[in-house]
Amino acid sequence: MSFSHTDTGTPEQRWQEAGVAKLPALEPAAIPGRGGRLVLVAAHPDDESLGAAGLIQATLAAGADVVVLLCTAGEASHPQSPTHTPQDLARIRLQEFDAVMSGLAADAAFAADTADAAATAEAGDPAGSGNLSWTFLDLPDGKISAHTAELDAGLAAALAGAENAVIAATYREDGHTDHEEVGLAAQRAAHAHGAGLLEFPIWYWLWAAPEQSESWRNWRSLALPAPAADAKARALAAHVSQTAPLSDAPGDEALLSPSFLQYFGRPAEIFRWTPARNAARPNGAGTAAKVFDSLYRRQADPWAYLSSWYEQRKRAVTVASLPREHYDRALEAGCSIGVLTAEVAGKCGQLTAVDASSVALERAKTRLANSNNVELVRAELPDGWPADSQQGLDLVIVSEIGYFLRSGELRELLRRTREALNPGGHLLLCHWLHPIEGWELDGETVHAIAREVTGWEAVVVHRERDFLLEILERPEGTRD
Secondary structure, eight states: OOOSTTOOOOOHHHHHHHTGGGOOBOOGGGSOOTTOEEEEEESSTTHHHHHHHHHHHHHHHTTOEEEEEEOOOOTTSOTTOSSOOHHHHHHHHHHHHHHHHHHHHHHHHHHHHHHHHHTTTSOSOOOOOOOEEEEEOOOOTTOGGGGHHHHHHHHHHHHTTOSSEEEEEEOTTSSSHHHHHHHHHHHHHHHHHTOEEEEEOSTHHHHOOTTTOSGGGGOEEEEOOHHHHHHHHHHHHHOHHHHSOSSSSTTOOOSSOHHHHGGGSSSEEEEEEEOOOOTTSOBOHHHHHHHHHHHHHHOSSTTOTTTOHHHHHHHHHHHHHOSSSOEEEEEEEOOTTSHHHHHHHTTEEEEEEEESOHHHHHHHHHHTTTOTTEEEEEOOTTTTOOGGGSSOEEEEEEESOGGGSOHHHHHHHHHHHHHHEEEEEEEEEEEEOSOOTTBSOOHHHHHHHHHHHHOOEEEEEEEOSSEEEEEEEOOTTOOO
16 A cells, blocks of 8 residues: 555445444544643644544534644655655645644634624623644654654643643554554553543545454544534645645646545544543453443444454354364353354353343343353353352353453453363453553453463464454363
8 A cells, every 4th residue: 555646445435335424423522621632643734634624623612722743744745746855845735734724723713703693692601712723743754653752752742731631643553654653652642641532544444445344333423514524625625735736747646536535525524432541440340340231221232243244254263263062061251242152052061151241141131042051140250250160161261351351350260260171171262453442451461361371272373463362271181
C-alpha cells in the first residue's frame, strides 16, 4: 500500500452493505463538556478534516476547548512532483491547515451565536463555543517513528492541567506508519493521563475489507448535523493540494481521489472509543458482573457471535483443534451467551459453563435448553470456581476471558486449572490479539502467563493476525 491516488481498495458501497451506517452512537462521555479539553493529534494536514472535523465541531459546541497537535507538514505527499519541492509542499500545506483551523473555529462560533440568539428567552448559560488552537511539532513526514519522544512530550504539554480530557488520533492499526505511531502515542498518553481515547480510521477504509476483521463492528458513530457536515466539507475542500492536482504533470495528481473521499462524505464520523481507564484499579473479576450485565442489556450479542463469520470460523477452528474426540468432564470459563458452549457440549460427557453475567446466562439457558449434559453456573472466577469441579476434569476452556481478569486473578485461575485437570487433560486458550482497553492484560500476556504458571507443553498452536489459540496438556504422571 503506497497511500496515493494510484491505490485501489474496498469501495464505500461494500462498507455500506456491511452495515457501517448502522454502528451504535458514540456515547456522550466521549465529547468533553464545558471546561473540558479535546486534544486531537494529526500526523499530517488533512487527517483532522478527514477523520474528525465533525468531532471538533461537536466539542466546540459543547463548550470545551480543542487543542490540535499537527505532527508533520505533510511534505512527502507528492514525492514524484516535478513542480513542487518538499519545502514548497510544507509551506502550502501549513497554509491550508491554518485556513482549516480558522474556518472550523469560525463555523463553531457562528453556530454558537445562532444558538444563543434562538435561546435568548431561556434561562441558563448561553451556548457559547470552546476555543480552538493548534501547535506544529515539526516532525519529518513519514518518520514519526524516530521521533516518538517529541510526540509524547507534545501530548503531555497539551494535556497539562486538563481535568476532563479526551484524546483523538488516527487509528493505531490504520496501515500508514505515521498514523499508527500517532495512535500508539495517543494510547500511551490516554493511559498516563486518565483520558478517554477516540481513534479515527483513514486509510483503513481503503485497504481493509468488512469481512477481514470484525473489530470495526464495535466502533461508534458520531452523527453530523447539517451545519457540522457542511463545515467538514469546507475543511476538506480547503486542503487543495491534496484534493486537486498540483499541475497537469505526472507526479502532481490529486492524492485524495473522489472515490477515497466517499468514505468521509458519510453523514457520520466513525471512531474507536476507549473510555478513560481507572489506572489505580483496572477492571477485573470484581467488576465483571456489573460491566457485562450492563453490556448484555444494551446488546443481545455484543461480539456478534451469531452473525459474524469471523466468530463462526474461529469457533470451528477451536472445536476442530481439540486433540480428543471426547472429554468426560469439562469446564468452560466465561461462557457468555453459550454459543461456543453449545458446540463443545457434543464433545463432552458433562460440561460446566461459568459466567459472571446473569443476563448472559439467561440467554445461554435458552440456547442450551436441550443440552442435558450442560450445567450453567453464575460465578466470578477464580474465587467462584465450582466446588464439584476442583478435580477430575479432562478439559478446561479459557476462551476470550483471560484478559478480563487482573494478573493475580488469572494466575489463581490457572493454579486452580492445574489442580483440577487430570494427567493428560487439556487447557484450551483462545484470545483476541489486539488491544483490550480498560483491562490490565491482553491476549499475548494471557497466554504467556498460562505457559509460565502451568509449565505445560503446547500440543496445539494456531496463530492468526486476530487471535491466538493454544492447547496445553498436563503431562501424564504429574501431581500438584
